Amino acid sequence: MIQPRPRTIPEATVARLAVYLRVLSALADGGRSTVSSGELASAAGVNPAGLRKDLSHLGPCGVRGVGYEVGALRDRIGRVLGVERSRACVLVGIGNLGSALADYAGFGSRGFEFVGLFDAAPARIGQQIGGQTVRPLDELEDVVAATSASIGVITTPAAVAQSVCDRLAAAGVRSILNFAPVTLAAPDGVDVRKVDLSVELQVLAFLGQQRLAPAAVGEMA
Amino acid sequence: MIQPRPRTIPEATVARLAVYLRVLSALADGGRSTVSSGELASAAGVNPAGLRKDLSHLGPCGVRGVGYEVGALRDRIGRVLGVERSRACVLVGIGNLGSALADYAGFGSRGFEFVGLFDAAPARIGQQIGGQTVRPLDELEDVVAATSASIGVITTPAAVAQSVCDRLAAAGVRSILNFAPVTLAAPDGVDVRKVDLSVELQVLAFLGQQRLAPAAVGEMA
DNA sequence: GCGACTTTGTTCCTGCGTTCACAAGCGGTT
């Protein structure tokens, strides 16, 4: 059996597929049956040619002259992204941000299910958030083992993020999403993805100031 | 006067500069006086050559054979990123995520100051978060005008994000950070930067499943 | 039944970001 299609999808494409999935779900809820690449690209904020190239990684899934069938394309992207399978996630650090994530309903519809919330502060333990009870950090390894959680989310202070990362990796978690403002080191075979909110703000602010005064990088008083 | 150095810094470099700044601040607090590109790159999780190229955008700032002077480099990056100047920010949508951002102490040290928190729900108005009082959405334009806020952060539900974006842009905000899971349209001259938490999780999960089974994209049952 | 129009899927190309490798420069040592 030949393999005419390269078996790897670029990371940038995967991120956009998730956006297309959301737009398609909204269109389907609105009763739309077909959509063209141009319209879909406009709604997703990308170039139409790039969108078609992204979709081409899934094989032909449109009809020339007509466009894409909304429900079918949504299901197809959902299958590729693995939305239908439930993924067990654990969340460590139930501060403001952790609480926001645990309580965010948008994850459930994408196949993500929090099976454990952990915090070190005794005051937090026992609190109910999003249908889960906050547990002491000691139980982390037991819960990961019992639930086969494959994804860990770190929303702790920076000082303890590395130690939490180490424990998650040792317990068998293979994918980690880190919101703490530190760069984490993890063993091979463990993916760490970082979201740094203050870096996002900083980049945004810099682009704004650069637009106003595109000169004078090295010669400021 | 010649301009030997290109006056624009790539966006990817700006994001890394913010990371270097944080690492350098930690090193300075720890009493380190000099650091080599290799060590700094390791702490920031990047390639040493790339780090040196990033820093070369600021002009020569290291000493060959020795390394970089921690405090001087920190100050230099801080000046380029504009950390010393205070930037007024408004935040719309005081849910869990908005509260987390308003209460996050890490922004203040980077020059970001929230000058207005807004929500549409009467129950939220009057609440005190991070030293600010939550105001009704009606006051958005007045506060933006009075404080000359240049940055807006949107943490509202998706349904109202576009209308908030329109109002921010009309009020004079030039840079918008959007956490709502929709793609926003804004007029020319207004930068919109999007952070989509569920997309991050989705990409992470996909990379994990792709690592386990790198085949069969189009041929799943 | 046939032609024209619409839209997809693909190919080419341009530009950017990243990485490797080397020359230049500084401090310490003899």
Next chain:
DNA sequence: AACCGCTTGTGAACGCAGGAACAAAGTCGC
């Protein structure tokens, strides 16, 4: 004073993502 090791800064090559243009294909109208 000269040499040696170490580190920076830069030039070149590689790979990748993004955008534009074109051919294939299907539908609608006549």
